[in-house]
Amino acid sequence: MKGGFVKNLPKVYGLYTGGFAVFILIMAIAEQAGVSAKNIGVMFVAFTVLIYAFIGYLSRTVQVDAYYVAGRQVPTVFNGMATAADWMSGASFVALAGGVYFGGYTYMAFLVGWTGGYVLVATLLAPYLRKFGCYTVPDFIGTRYGGNLVRACSVFVLFIASFTYVTAQINATGTIASRALGIPFELGVWVGLISILICSMLGGMRAVTWTQVAQYIVLIIAYLIPVFWISSKVGGGVFPHLMLGDEVARLGELEQQFGLVKNSAADMKAAGVPGGLKYISGPHSGVPEGGMAVWKYLSLAICMMVGTASLPHILMRYFTTPSVKAARKSVAWSLFFIFLLYSSAPMLATLSKLALMDPNLPTGIIGKSISEVQNIQWVQNWSAVKQVFIADFNGDGILQLNEWFMRGDVVVLATPEVAGLPFVISGLVFAGGMAAAMSTADGLVLAISNALSHDIYYKIVNPKADTAKRLIVARVLLVIIGAAGAYIASFRLTSILGSVAWAFDFAMSGLFFPLVLGVWWKRATRQGAIAGIMAGILSGWAYLLWVYPKFSMAIWGVVNEPWLGIDHLRFGMIGAPVCLVTMVVVSLMTKEPDAATQAMVDATRVPTGKAVLGKQH
Amino acid sequence: MSNKDAYWNKTKNHMIVTLVLWAFFSLVIFMFGSELNTMSFLGYPLAYYMTAQGSLLAFVVMLFWTANKQEKIDEEHGFSEREDD
Numbered sequence: 001m002k003g004g005f006v007k008n009l010p011k012v013y014g015l016y017t018g019g020f021a022v023f024i025l026i027m028a029i030a031e032q033a034g035v036s037a038k039n040i041g042v043m044f045v046a047f048t049v050l051i052y053a054f055i056g057y058l059s060r061t062v063q064v065d066a067y068y069v070a071g072r073q074v075p076t077v078f079n080g081m082a083t084a085a086d087w088m089s090g091a092s093f094v095a096l097a098g099g100v101y102f103g104g105y106t107y108m109a110f111l112v113g114w115t116g117g118y119v120l121v122a123t124l125l126a127p128y129l130r131k132f133g134c135y136t137v138p139d140f141i142g143t144r145y146g147g148n149l150v151r152a153c154s155v156f157v158l159f160i161a162s163f164t165y166v167t168a169q170i171n172a173t174g175t176i177a178s179r180a181l182g183i184p185f186e187l188g189v190w191v192g193l194i195s196i197l198i199c200s201m202l203g204g205m206r207a208v209t210w211t212q213v214a215q216y217i218v219l220i221i222a223y224l225i226p227v228f229w230i231s232s233k234v235g236g237g238v239f240p241h242l243m244l245g246d247e248v249a250r251l252g253e254l255e256q257q258f259g260l261v262k263n264s265a266a267d268m269k270a271a272g273v274p275g276g277l278k279y280i281s282g283p284h285s286g287v288p289e290g291g292m293a294v295w296k297y298l299s300l301a302i303c304m305m306v307g308t309a310s311l312p313h314i315l316m317r318y319f320t321t322p323s324v325k326a327a328r329k330s331v332a333w334s335l336f337f338i339f340l341l342y343s344s345a346p347m348l349a350t351l352s353k354l355a356l357m358d359p360n361l362p363t364g365i366i367g368k369s370i371s372e373v374q375n376i377q378w379v380q381n382w383s384a385v386k387q388v389f390i391a392d393f394n395g396d397g398i399l400q401l402n403e404w405f406m407r408g409d410v411v412v413l414a415t416p417e418v419a420g421l422p423f424v425i426s427g428l429v430f431a432g433g434m435a436a437a438m439s440t441a442d443g444l445v446l447a448i449s450n451a452l453s454h455d456i457y458y459k460i461v462n463p464k465a466d467t468a469k470r471l472i473v474a475r476v477l478l479v480i481i482g483a484a485g486a487y488i489a490s491f492r493l494t495s496i497l498g499s500v501a502w503a504f505d506f507a508m509s510g511l512f513f514p515l516v517l518g519v520w521w522k523r524a525t526r527q528g529a530i531a532g533i534m535a536g537i538l539s540g541w542a543y544l545l546w547v548y549p550k551f552s553m554a555i556w557g558v559v560n561e562p563w564l565g566i567d568h569l570r571f572g573m574i575g576a577p578v579c580l581v582t583m584v585v586v587s588l589m590t591k592e593p594d595a596a597t598q599a600m601v602d603a604t605r606v607p608t609g610k611a612v613l614g615k616q617h
Numbered sequence: 618m619s620n621k622d623a624y625w626n627k628t629k630n631h632m633i634v635t636l637v638l639w640a641f642f643s644l645v646i647f648m649f650g651s652e653l654n655t656m657s658f659l660g661y662p663l664a665y666y667m668t669a670q671g672s673l674l675a676f677v678v679m680l681f682w683t684a685n686k687q688e689k690i691d692e693e694h695g696f697s698e699r700e701d702d
Contacts, residue, residue, distance in 0.1 A: 115676050119639040120678060123636060157668070244660075285665035339676075
């Protein structure tokens, strides 16, 4: 199926997309015929997950290069789709619009950060790592700088960054599986894990690639259909991206009218607002005044951009293209596919915010009497599961803007219902969220287990292992990592987004400069890299412990004021500079790399000629 | 200067140009968020538009442009890969 399969990809995925459209239609008919909303949700999730599992089974392999880099034959555009699915996590899908809804302009530093990072990937890293011919990111660092210690240090950083991220993803799969299938969260986590493993275990990178393409198609359809539909339905225009100027202006007026009031923590505690629920306290499109606000925006964008360019599960996607040229183009396609969703999130947030805030719209609830709002069906449904909450602080019986609490996810998951769309759309959204969380979790679990099996087991522990043994070890590690992630996820340590941002900060603290300087600075030495990686990750980590109230309270019994506004979302601003300075100073103090290493760097810099590492290694 | 060095110099300059554009759209314009928001584009306040859509679009366009330009540099110096490579 190999050569033929790649040639037939457009046909295969075209049929698949058509099949999915037919499935949506059947569900719509079933809904009309009286099938319950719950069963439609179950069928959407079950049907899509079964298809991914089938693709995973078809892509099984016993070849090392197919397992690690999908045989390096993934065409540009398809790799772009797979990367977009790999990239857009459960958090992007269910929480991004919610973040914009509550945070407005300030929050959108994440949007710029999570897209701008691809410019760094394309110009500084992806084509060169592809030429190098490595299987994993530590494989590059270990070979370029030479030696087991530097290889192990980079695996250490990869492990911390990716594992922080994967627990959040498994958490998200668990949340969605539990809501769609109506099972408890703890069970949902394990159902999610099994779905993730089925997709990746038999075929490694090859299986993950082809399921991710399928997952991208589902998630983008599931995100865009509701956005366009809601927009036309509430009068936002047929193409919301270009037409919501008036709506954004109207939100500004309403903010003035209702007033942006900050609640005190004591008030919220007294009213019993459930954890994780938020209220609107900042302007939607207005830019907060002052130098500190600008710095906070920029520092968050920098952390997310540099973090993007250091995350191993993203970089390794570009190892699968047939050529260096294809790797570059593939980054551009990835960003295009990501853009389709990211540019829609603020539009969904705008529409959903207006639907709730505008008293002139039938869906508006702010400014209405609380008893009236409590009788609305969707408010009752989501209150029952503690996703929305009303607290009448001023006791006037009228719902004020600061008295309406909601979980960020609700923006994506409930807006179709609020706007009066049929339930089939909500089922579709569940399937999309599941696809987003699963695809990212797959990429991450694979990145970790590949680094452990290739870099630690094969390169350090047992270099004589044969192919069969290597692939068995890789699969056993995959299951162990997944199970460990699910186990930790079942404790729900932090909100989805807190820990997602940490993964970027960890990665940028320990990996960005060792990777970039490995290509762009021949003078970078092994000792420099080891010192840089360790100083970066440890200083970043120490700062996180110091600045994050939960940790600092536990360790020192105090809450520290962030230094220069660098809070726990931005601790990479400490780690990465420490890494750079240490790496440069130590490199200059130690002996210049030998001629063989310099030749290796030269070979990395040109697209043609032999790769540094062979096809099978 | 050898062909390889000339190639690498051009690649480096191209990298710098791309990163300057990148810094402009990701950082520089957001230093002036309040000022930009007094202007409007497609009916949106400009800084809001850029962070919600404009800069994102600029990155996409920039990446296709930069890949094409780099391919031209490859060809010029004979480092272009065969399609079946």
